[in-house]
Amino acid sequence: MQDDDQTPEYRFDTLAIRSGVERTPFGEHTEPIFLTSSFVHDSAAHAAAKFAGEADGYIYSRFGNPTLRTFERRLAALEGADECRATASGMSAIMAVLVSLTRTGDHVVCAQGVFGTTQQLFALFERYDIETSYVPLSDPEAWAAAIRPNTRMLFVETPSNPSTEVADLRALSEIARRHGIPLVVDNCFCTPALQRPLALGADIVVHSATKYLDGQGRVLGGAVLGGNQYMNEKLQPVLRYCGPALSAFNAWMLAKGLETLSIRMQRHSENALAVARWLQAQPSVEKVRYPWLESHPQHALARAQQDAGGAVLAFEMAGADDAERRANAWRVVDGCRLLSITANLGDVKSTITHPASTTHGRMSPEARATAGIGEGMLRVAVGLEDPADICADLARGLG
Numbered sequence: 001m002q003d004d005d006q007t008p009e010y011r012f013d014t015l016a017i018r019s020g021v022e023r024t025p026f027g028e029h030t031e032p033i034f035l036t037s038s039f040v041h042d043s044a045a046h047a048a049a050k051f052a053g054e055a056d057g058y059i060y061s062r063f064g065n066p067t068l069r070t071f072e073r074r075l076a077a078l079e080g081a082d083e084c085r086a087t088a089s090g091m092s093a094i095m096a097v098l099v100s101l102t103r104t105g106d107h108v109v110c111a112q113g114v115f116g117t118t119q120q121l122f123a124l125f126e127r128y129d130i131e132t133s134y135v136p137l138s139d140p141e142a143w144a145a146a147i148r149p150n151t152r153m154l155f156v157e158t159p160s161n162p163s164t165e166v167a168d169l170r171a172l173s174e175i176a177r178r179h180g181i182p183l184v185v186d187n188c189f190c191t192p193a194l195q196r197p198l199a200l201g202a203d204i205v206v207h208s209a210t211k212y213l214d215g216q217g218r219v220l221g222g223a224v225l226g227g228n229q230y231m232n233e234k235l236q237p238v239l240r241y242c243g244p245a246l247s248a249f250n251a252w253m254l255a256k257g258l259e260t261l262s263i264r265m266q267r268h269s270e271n272a273l274a275v276a277r278w279l280q281a282q283p284s285v286e287k288v289r290y291p292w293l294e295s296h297p298q299h300a301l302a303r304a305q306q307d308a309g310g311a312v313l314a315f316e317m318a319g320a321d322d323a324e325r326r327a328n329a330w331r332v333v334d335g336c337r338l339l340s341i342t343a344n345l346g347d348v349k350s351t352i353t354h355p356a357s358t359t360h361g362r363m364s365p366e367a368r369a370t371a372g373i374g375e376g377m378l379r380v381a382v383g384l385e386d387p388a389d390i391c392a393d394l395a396r397g398l399g
């Protein structure tokens with residue numbers, strides 16, 4: 001195979017299109033899909049050498065596959081990571097990291113308000129006596145105070161979902177380094193097109209590739225990225241023995257999705273800012289949360305660590321009490337004809353959801369209140385339609 005691997009001096013947009021390609025002797029221009037569960041060996045001795053790790057070559061798609069390798073090497077180039085491993089979903093990526101870093105009796109510190117299923121996953125691991133403490137995302141002092149002698153991982157998602165709170169990744173990595181604990185960042189909302197956590201000091205990045213890496217709502221996928229030692233010694237055995245492998249077809253979709261990541265994220269961000277500014281001017285809207293708005297509490301920090309604001313914004317409908325705020329929010333959802341009423345995000349199609357009754361509905365009301373998720377809050381993942389049409393659609397239910 002001819003290997004068109006990335007040359008370090010290539011810039012982001014070139015790496016997104018050209019890195020990770022392994023051309024076969026057929027000379028195909030587009031990356032091929034290797035839909036095969038296993039790979040053949042030249043002889044018994046060759047098989048033995050590959051199994052013993054003494055010869056290179058693919059064995060079985062649970063451990064490695066050339067199409068997955070294309071996606072992994074391309075994403076590693078974009079995140080600036082030594083290594084990347086693809087997984088079947090974002091949740092399996094987070095689970096693999098948790099399993100790789102902890103054992104019975106260990107402790108995790110996590111940002112309040114991370115994706116609801118991530119919190120459910122951490123709760124599931126309480127059965128193995130692995131406890132999680134939740135801390136305010138934007139308060140580094142609280143992170144430092146929550147660390148115990150048995151803490152094995154700091155986990156953060158920034159900007160947060162749905163409140164778009166921004167964590168100071170440099171400050172958190174400094175705390176992590178001081179205590180010798182890895183900082184794990186879920187970079188789902190920004191993607192490496194807008195934010196590169198490893199360059200800001202983080203140790204491990206996880207992705208729900210289902211979202212903006214694919215970008216068109218087609219396939220599930222996930223990824224873990226980090227340094228060689230962690231990836232080869234700690235993560236790879238978990239993936240090999242637990243088997244949350246990505247399908248080659250999905251890996252191909254994701255590798256092709258990366259080719260347009262940068263222009264998509266720029267346009268998502270421009271559209272989201274236009275919609276956020278318009279929402280700010282609507283009398284029935286109490287508050288708009290979007291990191292690129294000057295009114296956002298961590299606007300300066302977002303500008304320092306992100307290249308643009310991303311696709312996701314949240315806004316709050318006014319109301320005399322919780323019941324009225326919920327009714328007003330639901331009226332906006334029900335008035336939409338263009339925006340899709342779905343909890344997913346990361347699509348060219350704009351989506352709208354009421355977090356308190358959907359994605360974050362399983363949290364206790366107290367936990368929701370702490371994470372700033374009220375009954376009047378709506379989350380919009382702004383797509384690539386014309387922003388004027390998105391605003392007109394929202395206007396119908398605003399009152």
Ligand SMILES: Cc1ncc(COP(=O)(O)O)c(C=O)c1O
Nearest residue numbers: 089090091115186188208210221
């Ligand atoms: C921030 C974040 N992380 C992880 C996940 C889980 O990803 P997946 O659905 O691919 O398992 C999601 C899904 O919505 C998410 O929004």
